[in-house]
Amino acid sequence: MAMAEQAVSTPRNPAASRTGKAAGWRTFYRNRWFYLMMVPGLAYYALFHYAPMAGTLIAFQDFNLMKGIWGSPWVGWDNFRIIFDNPEFWPLIRNTLLISLYKIVGNLIPDVLLALMLNEVRHRWFKSLVQTITYGPYFLSWVIVYGLVFSFLSPGSGLISTFVRDAGWGQIDLMTNQDFFRPMLVLTEIWKTTGFGAIIYLAALASINQELYEAAVVDGAGRWRQLWHVTLPGIRDVFVLMLILKVGGILDAGFDQVFIFLNARVYEVGDIVDTWVYRYGFERLEFGVAAAMGVFKSVVGLIFVLGANKLAKKVGGNGLW
Template identity: 45%
Template sequence: MTTLSQQQSPPQGASSFPLSRQSRLRKLWKDLQRDKYLYLLALPGLLFFLIFKYFPLGGIVIAFQNYSPFAGITGSEWAGLEHFRRFFSNPEFMLLFRNTMAINLMSLIFFFPLPIILSLMLNEVRNMVYKRVVQSVVYMPHFLSWVIISGLTFLLFATGEGLVNKVLEAIGGARIDFLTNADLFWIMLTLQSIWKECGWGTILFLAAMASIDPGVYEAARMDGASRIRQMWHVTLPAIRSVIVVLLILRLGHMMDVGFEQVFLMYNGAVSEVAEVFDTYVYRVGIQQGQFSYSTAAGLFKSVVGLTLVLAANWLSKKMGEDGVY
């Protein structure tokens, strides 16, 4: 009987795979029909990433070619790792690496904690009208372009007609070259980022704080915890996972300073501290037409960012956090 039943039964997996595949397709189609408006709402964002993030990945191949616009990708000669060897042996490489890492480390140390601190302060405000007004005021700089931010910076800190230098001179002080002093360039960039994005960075933290059970605060108050203790022992642990995720994503941009900001603040007096990977790729790729070489430099920057994200995500999971994925 056992032998007969084994002979009559179809081979394992012969018909189950097509059926399971069909069932998965039917389930997917039902999900698409059920949530069609949600998918339609997400469509612009998906198209943005597909068109500007994923489709251009095919052009990475020119980093391994002697690319010619006339021959195209298919007709250009293969160069292998020649452009990478040239980039790493270039004396400017260490300068670019130093400037990029220094600007990002300053941003990580001084800028990243400020939205958390500001969120904690706003969360403690009990007057809702005052809280909404403050939130609106600190959000507004985010919607200004870097062109406007740079223009305001020049109006405030220019050596000759800048408001800050005029005030310093009026109180008996000496004028300071804020915009042409190489020692102050990284500080100016960090202050710009803080003023522009600090308020906007509080949105996720305030949303995470809003989900904290009020009973936990009540229990902490009954145990005699002050407002500072409640922030330290209740609020911060509750938003720790959000902080970790944002920190991991921030590490992924350690090689990405932001072309617009640096380019608009760039001048000959600060070129030694202002030249970063983004401006270098623009200079040699767009202005000098070295497409393959600049693509190799950009690819190196992207690989380093991906490596930092993977390493930080792995480390966060080892420490008991959820991580990004």
């Protein structure tokens, strides 16, 4: 007890404090150029990621463009009640979740398969050629992709539609077919993004210790055994990380793609949360309702990220943190 009282009553050493501060300033000055290089990145996130968060207030207002955020009247949770009472709400959620789940499965598996196949290629020129061909579509906008799909599948003049009609097999109209709309989204997404996703897994494959393969060969493991016991465990953490990121954006079904491919005949299966927000925000000018839906999406995304991260840790992964 006496030692505790003595420790509490003992004053701090001013000299030691000044020495620590001086050392901290010296460290800061020595790394000043590194801190200076951080400024553009910090400014970007401050201006374009954190400052716009003030717009979240619109979700609780009857927002008026002329009055602005600070002059618009507050309505509390009324905008959220409009969303949840809307008969379109649950069909929107169903369409968004289904399209997102299809894309998650349809994107992750082809990415891994392409990376595994390229990893087994020993001719560098052929590997580079395949990577270039598969990575190229990633740089195309969805407008161009839609133009390519339309040139093949348009009802009147599409290449495939014309071939089917001239062959006497009847008239097909896949662009407005509800049963084909979601598969079309997934297939075009695979074609556009698989090359980019494979590069991420190729980087993970390159980081695997080659001594593990040598040890597996010594133990008599063939190529399939090496794949199962060395390669797949080596990219497991990257796979889990990509899965968590995609699950976190499960209510982002890809606005650009869906908005361009969407038409009146497929609204029942293709209308998603983001297209609904676009209509309410830019066509009806109901900015408060659109912002409320954005807040709802953010909360759901946070819940999914936390849940996926916790689940990943339970099954043996590292998670995001």
